[in-house]
Amino acid sequence: MRRTCMDLEYFFGTGDGELSTWHSPAGLDLDGDGTLDAVALDFDGDGRTDDAMWDSDGDGVADRAVLDLDDDGVPETAFADGGAGVWEIRLVGSPRDDAGPAGLGRLEIDVDGDGKTDQVLEDTDGDGHADRVVE
Numbered sequence: 001m002r003r004t005c006m007d008l009e010y011f012f013g014t015g016d017g018e019l020s021t022w023h024s025p026a027g028l029d030l031d032g033d034g035t036l037d038a039v040a041l042d043f044d045g046d047g048r049t050d051d052a053m054w055d056s057d058g059d060g061v062a063d064r065a066v067l068d069l070d071d072d073g074v075p076e077t078a079f080a081d082g083g084a085g086v087w088e089i090r091l092v093g094s095p096r097d098d099a100g101p102a103g104l105g106r107l108e109i110d111v112d113g114d115g116k117t118d119q120v121l122e123d124t125d126g127d128g129h130a131d132r133v134v135e
Contacts, residue, residue, distance in 0.1 A: 009061045028054070039053050039054075041053065046071065050067065064080050067079070119133055
């Protein structure tokens with residue numbers, strides 16, 4: 001399968017109105033369709049992926065983010081852009097580390113707050129970051 005890559009745009013700010021805009025080539029295929037659609041980020045410079053951001057609607061702008069707050073390879077929380085460029089929607093989910101045969105790490109996410117899982121992030125190779133999104 002030919003793996004294509006997209007350039008993702010993402011924004012960060014401190015809440016004072018100033019935003020930094022970044023562009024990075026995607027390096028992760030989260031939905032398994034052969035297109036690299038997410039970027040892995042290392043905010044603290046320790047060589048480990050702290051966060052992954054992806055474009056859930058295909059417009060080239062990252063609108064979902066998952067965060068590993070304690071560098072243990074398991075995401076603790078996830079956020080969505082509410083449409084105004086602000087990571088204002090905390091996605092409800094519960095990280096689980098399924099110790100099945102594949103050693104699969106999962107984060108189940110309730111995007112719309114109805115109490116049902118809408119998306120699942122999976123770490124299929126045990127490297128500490130999500131490899132695909134299942135909807």
